[in-house]
Amino acid sequence: MIARTEALAGAAQGAEPGGKAFSAFLAARRGQDPDWLAEARADAFARFSERGYPSRRDEDWKYTSVEAIAATEFAAAPRPNPAALSPWLELRGAGAPLRVVLVNGRFERALSSLEALPAGLTVSSLKEALAADAEGARTLLLASRPAEDAFTALNTAFCEDAVLIRAAPGAAVGPPLEVLNLATTARAPFALRPRVALALGPGARLTLLDCHAGCRDDDVYFSNALLDADLGPGALLEHVRVEEEARSAFHVSACRVSAAAGAAYESTFITLGGRLARNSLHVVLAREEARCDLRGLYCVAGEQHADHHTFIDHAAPKTTSRERYKGVLDGQAQGVFCGRILVRPGAQKTSAEQSNDNLLLAREAAAHSTPQLEIYADDVQCRHGSTVGQLDEEMLYYIRSRGIDREAARGLLTYAFGNEVIGQIGFAPLRERLSRRLLEATGAARGQKE
Amino acid sequence: MLKITNLQARVAGGKQILNGVNLEVRPGEVHAIMGPNGSGKSTLAHVLAGREGYEIIGGTVEFRGQDLLALAPEERARAGVFLAFQYPVEIPGVSNMFFLRTALNEIRRHRGEEELDAMDFLALVKKKMKIVDIDEALLKRPVNAGFSGGEKKRNEIFQLAVLEPALAILDETDSGLDIDALKTVAWGVNAMRSPERAIVMVTHYQRLLEYIVPDRVHVLAGGRILRSGGKDLALHLEEQGYKWVKDETAGVR
Numbered sequence: 160m161i162a163r164t165e166a167l168a169g170a171a172q173g174a175e176p177g178g179k180a181f182s183a184f185l186a187a188r189r190g191q192d193p194d195w196l197a198e199a200r201a202d203a204f205a206r207f208s209e210r211g212y213p214s215r216r217d218e219d220w221k222y223t224s225v226e227a228i229a230a231t232e233f234a235a236a237p238r239p240n241p242a243a244l245s246p247w248l249e250l251r252g253a254g255a256p257l258r259v260v261l262v263n264g265r266f267e268r269a270l271s272s273l274e275a276l277p278a279g280l281t282v283s284s285l286k287e288a289l290a291a292d293a294e295g296a297r298t299l300l301l302a303s304r305p306a307e308d309a310f311t312a313l314n315t316a317f318c319e320d321a322v323l324i325r326a327a328p329g330a331a332v333g334p335p336l337e338v339l340n341l342a343t344t345a346r347a348p349f350a351l352r353p354r355v356a357l358a359l360g361p362g363a364r365l366t367l368l369d370c371h372a373g374c375r376d377d378d379v380y381f382s383n384a385l386l387d388a389d390l391g392p393g394a395l396l397e398h399v400r401v402e403e404e405a406r407s408a409f410h411v412s413a414c415r416v417s418a419a420a421g422a423a424y425e426s427t428f429i430t431l432g433g434r435l436a437r438n439s440l441h442v443v444l445a446r447e448e449a450r451c452d453l454r455g456l457y458c459v460a461g462e463q464h465a466d467h468h469t470f471i472d473h474a475a476p477k478t479t480s481r482e483r484y485k486g487v488l489d490g491q492a493q494g495v496f497c498g499r500i501l502v503r504p505g506a507q508k509t510s511a512e513q514s515n516d517n518l519l520l521a522r523e524a525a526a527h528s529t530p531q532l533e534i535y536a537d538d539v540q541c542r543h544g545s546t547v548g549q550l551d552e553e554m555l556y557y558i559r560s561r562g563i564d565r566e567a568a569r570g571l572l573t574y575a576f577g578n579e580v581i582g583q584i585g586f587a588p589l590r591e592r593l594s595r596r597l598l599e600a601t602g603a604a605r606g607q608k609e
Numbered sequence: 610m611l612k613i614t615n616l617q618a619r620v621a622g623g624k625q626i627l628n629g630v631n632l633e634v635r636p637g638e639v640h641a642i643m644g645p646n647g648s649g650k651s652t653l654a655h656v657l658a659g660r661e662g663y664e665i666i667g668g669t670v671e672f673r674g675q676d677l678l679a680l681a682p683e684e685r686a687r688a689g690v691f692l693a694f695q696y697p698v699e700i701p702g703v704s705n706m707f708f709l710r711t712a713l714n715e716i717r718r719h720r721g722e723e724e725l726d727a728m729d730f731l732a733l734v735k736k737k738m739k740i741v742d743i744d745e746a747l748l749k750r751p752v753n754a755g756f757s758g759g760e761k762k763r764n765e766i767f768q769l770a771v772l773e774p775a776l777a778i779l780d781e782t783d784s785g786l787d788i789d790a791l792k793t794v795a796w797g798v799n800a801m802r803s804p805e806r807a808i809v810m811v812t813h814y815q816r817l818l819e820y821i822v823p824d825r826v827h828v829l830a831g832g833r834i835l836r837s838g839g840k841d842l843a844l845h846l847e848e849q850g851y852k853w854v855k856d857e858t859a860g861v862r
């Protein structure tokens with residue numbers, strides 16, 4: 160069993176973090192944050208205070224209400240005894256030999272496995288990065304980013320730590336790097352603000368397994384995660400993001416990626432947990448021949464709500480994007496997909512492809528799918544499609560005619576639908592664990608005695 | 610084994626297709642059903658397999674002493690009915706092996722037999738592969754997805770060989786097969802013949818019946834069995850076509 164260690168640290172933040180909470184936080188950071196960081200926090204907090212949490216009147220939040228987040232008082236994240244957490248790391252991790260562990264948003268070197276870092280790869284905590292190269296850390300953390308919103312501002316204002324990852328020019332990092340974000344159990348709801356800043360030098364390659372998980376399903380916490388990635392010319396980032404938060408948790412994340420000439424960003428977002436999960440993914444294809452390939456699967460049930468907002472900014476000619484998201488919605492679950500594609504003037508010979516397919520397994524489940532195409536260039540290839548449907552009756556009949564009952568046949572087809580996305584994950588231990596999880600969740604595991 | 614009495618069925622809320630079918634099949638027998646396009650052969654096969662969307666408006670079907678029409682499709686399969694589809698359904702994302710092992714283990718479980726583990730299943734598959742000469746690569750691919758017409762038919766017979774039903778209904782399994790494939794499939798079906806098993810084949814071609822010699826041949830037209838006979842009836846049809854059927858059914862109406 161895992162010991163419940165609940166050393167609550169810092170001042171509680173109000174239902175909507177107020178000035179007092181922020182001042183207390185800044186004071187606690189004194190001596191750790193250089194001036195530029197304290198200023199950046201103050202700016203971010205001012206931006207948040209001005210606008211507050213978004214409401215459903217905001218076009219981007221039309222289908223997703225964050226009222227429950229706004230109404231909850233989230234305390235600062237507890238600091239559990241790291242030694243007690245190792246069983247959870249095995250259950251919730253990706254199983255990569257190279258691993259960074261963040262507990263409640265804080266880099267835990269003792270739980271991480273970074274002894275055998277491949278040449279050209281550096282991984283450091285915020286504190287380490289500030290000590291080693293403060294200017295470098297500043298550039299990496301605060302490079303000007305589009306898509307600032309209330310949640311990215313909150314992360315900047317209140318994040319206690321960060322993982323800074325750099326791959327040197329030409330470094331082709333073979334083994335994947337796992338960043339496991341674990342949220343623990345506490346007496347009261349708390350907020351954690353995991354943050355990753357990543358830069359790949361020209362021609363560098365890296366696979367990042369970005370896992371977000373909780374321990375017990377009734378843990379109430381709010382993960383306000385942020386990842387920024389800069390891909391140099393010709394760099395390749397494979398980003399696998401697995402969200403398995405506690406069923407009572409809130410997860411609002413943003414990933415902001417910028418790809419230079421010939422760089423490629425390939426992502427697989429798997430969203431399984433959380434009472435509310437919102438993932439914003441903003442990709443800027445900034446220079447010629449940058450490309451991205453985004454895949455996603457959200458598989459939710461009960462009262463869960465999963466929202467994916469993607470925004471691909473084709474800012475240069477000959478840029479390519481491909482995007483395929485799938486949703487499986489059971490119970491009263493709600494799935495939201497909004498795929499915005501912007502082709503800027505002059506971004507000729509651009510091609511963009513988008514699809515979103517949803518499987519509704521119950522009458523009260525719902526899917527909202529909105530493509531948003533804004534095309535300001537004329538030599539462009541753009542395709543998009545979205546579907547919301549039930550399982551195919553012909554397929555169900557065929558399967559049943561072979562002796563498999565309706566429930567199991569539904570499970571089999573649901574598994575097949577979702578596993579198509581999971582099957583794209585290259586790293587076998589994670590792929591197999593997620594496949595197995597889907598197999599069990601859909602009931603398709605029956606008849607497959609080992 | 611199978612006793613169909615005055616079976617009448619229609620598309621739910623629509624047109625009547627079966628107008629009183631009578632057919633009795635005993636264990637060990639092979640029956641061929643022939644008849645013009647649209648005469649109701651596939652409908653009969655699907656009504657026996659339990660497809661939804663048909664309404665039974667009269668008659669009975671008894672299978673090994675049970676009321677077959679009262680069972681769900683999966684219960685019929687577990688009781689020993691197998692239909693090789695005229696148009697096998699593609700199921701992307703589910704591998705043939707995974708699918709078949711799930712099916713076999715469901716059937717075995719309901720028969721009170723031990724489920725097969727991965728090793729034993731593989732051994733069984735290897736044995737059955739030889740019977741229908743199916744390419745191992747096909748077994749690893751998703752069920753029927755992107756299979757050629759002939760590969761799909763061969764896969765149906767492979768499933769038949771693995772599931773070993775008491776009653777096999779083959780709906781135009783010979784259509785779309787090249788000459789060599791036809792021989793292989795026929796050989797596979799013959800290998801499945803046994804005193805405990807009955808086979809009902811729907812076909813348009815007398816050629817198949819040269820390889821799988823039937824005990825009885827029936828002509829289904831206008832939703833009923835118009836004529837029954839020995840294997841010579843098929844030869845007769847090959848020469849005469851179905852013009853006489855039109856005359857006879859016209860006379861009836």
Ligand SMILES: Nc1ncnc2c1ncn2[C@@H]1O[C@H](COP(=O)(O)OP(=O)(O)OP(=O)(O)O)[C@@H](O)[C@H]1O
Pocket residue numbers: 620623626644645646647648649650651652653662695
């Ligand atoms: N679900 C359905 N809805 C509407 N019509 C149907 C349906 N099922 C069958 N029919 C009609 O019933 C008739 C019989 O069809 P069936 O497929 O049983 O013929 P068949 O004898 O197998 O023909 P073929 O030799 O061409 O395979 C056809 O006219 C067909 O269009």
Ligand SMILES: [Mg+2]
Pocket residue numbers: 650651652695780781
């Ligand atoms: Mg037919």
